[in-house]
Amino acid sequence: MIRSEALDQLPVRTAVPALVAALDAHGAAVLCAPPGTGKTTLVPLVLAGLVGGGPVRRVVVAEPRRIAARAAARRMAWLLGERVGERVGVTVRGERTVSPDTVVEVVTTGVLLQRLQRDQELTGVDVVVLDECHERHLDADTAAAFLLDVRAALRPELRLVAASATTDAAGWSRLLGDAPVVEAQGVSHPVETVWAPPARPVRPPHGMRVDPVLLSHVASVVRRALAEREGDVLCFLPGVGEIARVAGQLSGVGAEVLQVHGRAPAAVQDAVLAGSASGRRVVLATSVAESSLTVPGVRVVVDCGLAREPRTDHARGLSALTTVRASRAAARQRAGRAGREAPGTVYRCWEEAEQGRLPAFPNPEIKVADLAAFALQAACWGDPEAAGLALLDAPPAGAMAAAREVLTAIGAVDARGRATDRGVRLSRLGLHPRLGRALLDGAREIGARRAAELVALLSEEPPREYGDDLAEAWRAARRGGDAYGARWKQETRRLASGVRGEGAPLADDAAAGLVAALAFPERVARARCAGAFLMVSGTGAEVGEGSRLRSAPWLAVAVADRPAHAASARVRLAAVLDADTARVAAEHLYGVREEVRWEGGDVVARQVEALGAVELAVRPLREVPRGQVRGALLEGLRQEGLGLLRWTRDAAGLRERLAFLHRELGAPWPDVSDAALVECAGQWLEPELSRARRRADLGRIEAGQALRRLLPWAGGEAARLDALAPERIEVPSGSRIRVDYSGEQPVLAVKLQEMFGLAQTPRVGASGSSPGVPVLVHLLSPAGRPVAVTADLASFWREGYRGVRAELRGRYPKHPWPEDPGAAAATRHTKARAARQGTGG
Incomplete structure (x- = not known):
């Protein structure tokens, strides 16, 4: 039975007629509605004709996160008096609950992209709702661009709604072809702001690190909020690790402490979203609770002021999340959670004076993330450059170039950037292309099941307590017994079902090293000394004290981060590797090159067999082209200066006289400064330079004699040198x-x-x-x-x-x-x- 009373209480209902009219007239619309108004739950039901009358349409709702997709499907099914899988279904990676009666299907944006690649017409779908557009996730931006292509070329009747709590409404309207903007007003209760900065100085975040002083302060502010205010407390923290540490400091608070994040078990997520019949709760959450989820009973928000964003070091092949200051828009969203059901309070753990210095909005993911998956999606869509895609922000050229290099190396695109058959297959695995490559190629070598197990470990980094050794983490996941192990087994089953391969009976260490190296060939690393390695990308890497990885001759580094101003990356997860496997995995980086350069104060000529920046073998060159030697000598002059030449007193005096004339009279008297002479050394030092082979030969070149070649002989001015100076x-x-x-x-x-x-x-x-x-x-x-x-x-x-x-x-x-x-x-x-x-x- 439809819960009409609950539907009638949703504020978005007043905006529904305008939204329907906009879609009827234009086929696309932008819906702006505050959290809790029902935009995610009532609007799809109305558009599908399940409430309020109207024709029955098939509606797909795309959410940025799995937890939000499941929550939205459960809420809509509850409003209809049904269970998920009847008229409202849900599909996320590794989980699909639908039936022939399903009319509204909630999916993640990643699942929607997969469907668009397989069926560009989205056969049978009448309306697509892109929810939480303001979060600017890359998959959501990409899906919007693809859907606009579909509307323009294949299905002009396909209806499209961009829905968001707070967004660039004008920008999305332009993107959707000047689509109407429909705004819904929410029930807004006043929220009091309490500024609660730490009493002690706190070090700013860098990389994934958050100062423990701040986390202890956040725990104390939660205790203070429980003492000063009524209702449940929702505390925002940047990640799973910080949530666990604060939870550990809240023992004995007299309230149930719950942890909400993308990795939380479904039972915990359900408990949080269902509310509490008795007793108070403290909900520790990541940004998933900013707008994607509604947590009932919350009257107090504690905001630590931090968030996580992706960052990619394209030059070193390192991608990771980094901790940043939350934007002002995020802070508003978080504070609003305290006033959803009644007047509330937000405790902000920073100085009021800092508020104005916060960034206005979070960075769009397309600006800061690794774009390999996006570039593959674009190539499979038929637009390798992504030049024809309607995007709010264009992808950075450097990031796209780095992404294409990765895709070319793994065989996903050809020389012109077009998707290969292998690339199309990789795009349909629901994995980053690097991990897709490891799954396909690893299955042939060690079998589909074992490759799937290792790739599942790499797709969701295991808990830190599993250690930094990938093979040991693999064994820990097999033992199970925790929430991560359960998710890992589910993802393993999904991945194994999509590949075939028997493989060879490799030991765990060798198998782990192979798969990690296939996924991250640029991070294959050879030992330099105990605990210190050099990746083939040229970046140094260090293994922590006490790790058995320290003695390995080679490593396949799966997870590493490079702190600001650090010379080397810190290895978080890696596997032992052997030289032959390293060579196979990073084959595209293998080469034999001849090097003639200035090094260590002289000309060095050698033949180098290398895997990227890692030198495997070095031999001296017997026959060296004179032109290359000449270039090395010129580089020596640039590095060490003109003091490499023989400067007599007369030579130095001649140079000083020429400098005087250039300063006083200008042209045609030459500039003989260090920079100018080094720049044109190839002219005035000939033919002596072409005959030189090493540093000692430079020392025999009489600089004064060579310098006379720069005199203005052509115009006859050179004859006046002794008269003028x-x-x-x-x-x-x-x-x-x-x-x-x-x-x-x-x-x-x-x-x-x-x-x-x-x-x-x-x-x-x-x-x-x-x-x-x-x-x-x-x-x-x-x-x-x-x-x-x-x-x-x-x-x-x-x-x-x-x-x-x-x-x-x-x-x-x-x-x-x-x-x-x-x-x-x-x-x-x-x-x-x-x-x-x-x-x-």
Whole structure:
């Protein structure tokens, strides 16, 4: 019997006429309705004609999670007074409860994608409802894109509803061809916000790690909420591990503590959703309870402020969930759960000032996730680039390129990105393509059942207490006795039914290593030292203390994460491997290459047999092409600089003179900075560079001789080098003094007595209308020590010489110190010698 009273209490009923009218007129609509209004339960029943009259239509409701799909089917069947499997059925991975009478079928978005790939017309289906669109799961976005293709090309009569609690209504409306937006108002009770930040500093989350200080604080806030408020408490935590740890700290709270997440047993899920007849409850839940599930009896929400999102390191082939700050939209959703049935309270475990710094919305999964499965779906759909798919957000080009590399390596797509027969089969296994490859190829080697058991372990990471050894975890799952073991056995049966293979009787360790390596060939790793490994992807990996994996020569790494700023990944789950199996599993990464490069300060030429970044064998190269050696030498110059060449004093001086002219006059005088000379080393160092074979040969190249090749010979300017930037300047004494061009201004260091009679400062770099640059004259004492520095000799003779003469004539009485230096004869000798030579004094 239909429970009419319960149906009449659902607020969405007021929006149903507008939704039906929109679908009749446009064939598609966006339904925005707050949690608890009945959008997931009443709307499908109305569209199917099971309540409220109207024609009977077959309706498929797609939910993002299995737990939500089961809950929605149970609720709708209850409203009809029936059991699941009659007019309302459910299909999730590994479970199907339907009958010939089924009119409304609730499925996961993954199941819907499988059906679309097998039957693009969705034969017999009249309406598809995509629920919880705001969560932006990749499967849901993909299903929406495929359905829009179906409506446009095959079945314009197929009706499509995008339903969500809070969403980008305008964006979805545009995506669905300017479909009408229908909004339903919920029953909103006031929710008081209590800010409850930790008293002690909390380290921010990184990777999967959450500071235990925060978890202890969350447990204390739950206790506080039980003491201060009435009703059940719903506490949001990022993952299963955090739920278990907080549950362990809530013993003796005087309330039933329940744990809700995707891995929870069905009995526990049912108990939570059924409510409690007596006593209070504390429900510890992941984000699945934000909008997908309605938990009755809740008056208080405790929000830890964290969530989990997928992240992929495409360069290293590492994918994992990571802990992030929950968005403001998620925080609103969570808080709203406290006000569903009556006024409530939300305790937020962070400072009020932090609220505005939270991200507005969670990241769409298509922006951050591994896209291998999506790329395979698109290829099987006939659009390998996903360019023609109607998506709210385009997939990142880099992530798509990495995904295509994976698919090509496992034979799922051809060179043009089109799905192969193998790829189509992989897409229908309900697994990530990597795991699908391991199942198909592993079944041939070790048998279908054993391959299915191992792939089931890899598809849902076993509990941490199973350890980091995949073979040991396999044995633990076989023993069973826990909720994970039950789910594992169910998934094993599903996978084994889809493949064939007898295989060889390999030992557990060898079988586990083979299957893990087939799934993750880029993570095959060879030992470098105890506990440290190098993956063929080039990433280092470390095994924890006490693990038997530390002594393995090779590993097949199934699960690893790389903390921020860490040099190596941490191995969470792996299997022992042997070299031959590693070679077979990662065959597409095997190669023999010749390497000629600059390494360790010299040219290294070798032949390398390698599996990706792991070198298997190295041999010296006997015959090395000159061009490759030349390239290695140039790389050496880039790495170590021009000091590898032979720089005499004259060579260094020439470079300084050229630098001066380039600075003062510009072209055609060349730039001789380190960067410029290294950049064009292949020009000015020929032909010596082509004859060189090793570092020592570079040291024999006379840099000054080679540098002259850069002079502007073509225009005749090179002939003016000595005039524009003379190496030496002749001073009045007749001495030719070297000019130092190493600084910003050329320097002439000369004994003071040798400059007598010279009134004007020498200049260099004079060209055309440019008068040139005066040299900076360092006037020296007879002992060669600086006594004055000037770029204006005339001024010095007038104003500075008198003080210098007074100070030094007593110290150096044998040298001339005339009162009038302008009229005196320059000399580099003492007075006596100058007199003998007739140079005056």
